[in-house]
Amino acid sequence: MTGAAAAARRWAPPPLIASAWLRRGLALGAAIYLALALGTLRVNWRRVWEGLDRGGAFVVGFARPDFVSRWVEISEGILEGLVMTVTATAVGILISVPIGLGAARNLAPLPVYLACRGIVAASRTLQEVIVAIFFVAMFGFGPLAGVLTLSFATVGFLAKLLAEDIEDTDPAPAEAVRATGASWLQLLNYGIQPQVMPRLIGLSLYRLDINFRESAVIGIVGAGGIGATLNTAFDRYEYATAAAILMTIIAIVMTAEYGSGLIRRRVQ
Amino acid sequence: MLSVERLVKRYPTGDAALRGVDLEVPAGQVMALIGPSGAGKSTLLRCVNRLVEPTAGRVRLEGEDLTALGAAALRRARRRMGMIFQEFALVERLSVMENVLSGRLGYVGFWRSWFRRFPPADVEEAFRLLDRVELAESCDKRADALSGGQRQRVGIARALLQNPRILLVDEPTASLDPKTSRQIMRLICELCRERGLAAIINMHDVALARLFVERVVGLRQGAIVYDGPPDGLTPEVLTTIYGAEDWSEARRRGGADEEEEEEPEVDEQRLAGLT
Ligand SMILES: Nc1ncnc2c1ncn2[C@@H]1O[C@H](COP(=O)(O)OP(=O)(O)O)[C@@H](O)[C@H]1O
Ligand SMILES: [Mg+2]
Numbered sequence: 001m002t003g004a005a006a007a008a009r010r011w012a013p014p015p016l017i018a019s020a021w022l023r024r025g026l027a028l029g030a031a032i033y034l035a036l037a038l039g040t041l042r043v044n045w046r047r048v049w050e051g052l053d054r055g056g057a058f059v060v061g062f063a064r065p066d067f068v069s070r071w072v073e074i075s076e077g078i079l080e081g082l083v084m085t086v087t088a089t090a091v092g093i094l095i096s097v098p099i100g101l102g103a104a105r106n107l108a109p110l111p112v113y114l115a116c117r118g119i120v121a122a123s124r125t126l127q128e129v130i131v132a133i134f135f136v137a138m139f140g141f142g143p144l145a146g147v148l149t150l151s152f153a154t155v156g157f158l159a160k161l162l163a164e165d166i167e168d169t170d171p172a173p174a175e176a177v178r179a180t181g182a183s184w185l186q187l188l189n190y191g192i193q194p195q196v197m198p199r200l201i202g203l204s205l206y207r208l209d210i211n212f213r214e215s216a217v218i219g220i221v222g223a224g225g226i227g228a229t230l231n232t233a234f235d236r237y238e239y240a241t242a243a244a245i246l247m248t249i250i251a252i253v254m255t256a257e258y259g260s261g262l263i264r265r266r267v268q
Numbered sequence: 269m270l271s272v273e274r275l276v277k278r279y280p281t282g283d284a285a286l287r288g289v290d291l292e293v294p295a296g297q298v299m300a301l302i303g304p305s306g307a308g309k310s311t312l313l314r315c316v317n318r319l320v321e322p323t324a325g326r327v328r329l330e331g332e333d334l335t336a337l338g339a340a341a342l343r344r345a346r347r348r349m350g351m352i353f354q355e356f357a358l359v360e361r362l363s364v365m366e367n368v369l370s371g372r373l374g375y376v377g378f379w380r381s382w383f384r385r386f387p388p389a390d391v392e393e394a395f396r397l398l399d400r401v402e403l404a405e406s407c408d409k410r411a412d413a414l415s416g417g418q419r420q421r422v423g424i425a426r427a428l429l430q431n432p433r434i435l436l437v438d439e440p441t442a443s444l445d446p447k448t449s450r451q452i453m454r455l456i457c458e459l460c461r462e463r464g465l466a467a468i469i470n471m472h473d474v475a476l477a478r479l480f481v482e483r484v485v486g487l488r489q490g491a492i493v494y495d496g497p498p499d500g501l502t503p504e505v506l507t508t509i510y511g512a513e514d515w516s517e518a519r520r521r522g523g524a525d526e527e528e529e530e531e532p533e534v535d536e537q538r539l540a541g542l543t
Binding site: 172173175176177178179180181182183185186189190191194195197198 | 317319343344345346347349351353355357358359360361362366370371372373374375378381382423426430436
């Protein structure tokens with residue numbers, strides 16, 4: 001019995017950080033930092049207490065959403081949001097495809113690659129709300145600023161993922177197509193496009209979802225759409241209307257989610 | 269017809285993959301290029317149609333210097349060189365017919381190929397080739413629905429639809445089982461004979477090469493170390509090509525294959541070797 005136990009060899013996965021001292025030191029450091037950071041958050045508990053009332057009114061508003069009294073504003077906002085979303089997604093896809101091709105290292109020469117990667121990086125660094133504020137300042141309040149913002153954001157998202165998908169394609173079929181004497185465009189159409197199309201469609205539908213949600217957010221800074229209506233409702237303390245707007249947004253997002261799921265399954 | 273002169277290829281990452289290769293392939297000749305992996309067989313084929321740019325040297329096809337061609341002229345020259353690949357290199361999400369018709373891409377304009385509106389004569393020829401490789405019924409199947417042997421037959425039809433003068437064949441059977449390997453090799457050699465095509469066939473398998481070709485070229489570390497008939501592959505020669513090893517197996521297999529009846533036995537030996 002004891003002989004067998006002595007013979008049994010023990011094994012544990014090696015720790016991520018080999019030095020025990022360093023491991024414990026880092027854990028301790030993290031704990032101290034967290035405690036200090038929490039200490040600097042000065043919470044005004046009285047203000048929190050007062051705010052609970054408003055939060056309560058908001059929750060009650062959800063129980064009795066008011067679609068009727070502001071229905072015209074709500075429906076106009078929704079419609080404007082949808083138009084913005086669809087336009088921006090379509091424009092975004094049209095711009096993303098050439099930029100995605102240029103940002104794929106296996107297709108583009110180095111200068112083109114760097115330029116396209118630069119555009120992608122710029123689009124991804126700037127958050128939608130910041131871009132929206134910028135476009136609102138340039139073009140004034142309204143849906144044009146919103147469409148430009150969402151198109152710009154779509155390019156960063158789609159072009160990057162498309163480029164990565166292109167870089168992951170199997171090089172063998174593309175080589176075979178090249179060997180037949182195909183031109184560069186024919187190479188794209190026969191060697192690359194069939195490999196990336198299902199994912200491109202899936203990503204575009206996903207981006208449509210995201211753009212609708214974002215259109216509500218950037219509306220708050222004046223870039224048109226349902227967000228503007230929502231903001232007005234909050235400003236007027238019309239929580240029942242705000243609840244109605246939020247519920248409409250949720251319903252639309254869920255419908256879009258379900259629909260895009262169906263389409264994505266068909267194209268795989 | 270194809271002549272390769274002092275061809276050198278140095279990849280940016282390593283040392284020379286080809287060190288001055290001279291090779292002459294007359295019209296209609298089917299030859300095997302053998303050698304250990306890393307010898308430079310694939311590189312040599314790809315330097316011929318310039319999928320890989322040679323570092324130095326010349327490649328001539330029917331007198332035309334391929335290494336000096338600009339992009340458009342190179343595309344036209346590639347139409348005369350059909351390529352067949354080890355992993356078949358089909359576009360999996362395209363149909364069998366689209367894969368075969370892609371052999372005409374060098375001949376048709378972009379919009380025609382985009383809308384899949386190939387000239388009727390091309391479509392007719394594609395059907396004839398699919399008939400020949402016994403895949404006409406599968407023409408609308410997706411390429412990824414086929415077995416390995418069927419995929420390679422699609423690859424062969426694609427290469428032949430180019431109406432090439434020479435086939436560049438890179439280990440056509442390395443991903444196939446022994447029986448299918450032979451069928452594919454036989455098909456390639458028959459088609460070359462029917463159409464008077466020359467072919468360079470890269471191979472791993474010395475015994476299979478002996479069965480099907482009239483000339484064997486041995487490549488080692490980017491240089492040609494043997495060029496002659498399959499019968500000349502003595503143990504000494506094989507040792508020069510591949511390094512020291514016991515060659516009785518490869519020799520015996522080759523010797524046993526002189527009569528057709530003995531083929532099944534060879535298959536069994538190869539299968540035994542695989543287990
Ligand atoms: N794309 C590449 N980049 C760098 N080195 C390569 C590349 N392709 C092949 N090589 C090198 O060139 C040599 C010859 O390779 P290859 O032509 O594939 O040989 P074979 O087909 O005979 O196995 C090998 O040493 C290989 O590592
Ligand atoms: Mg190879």
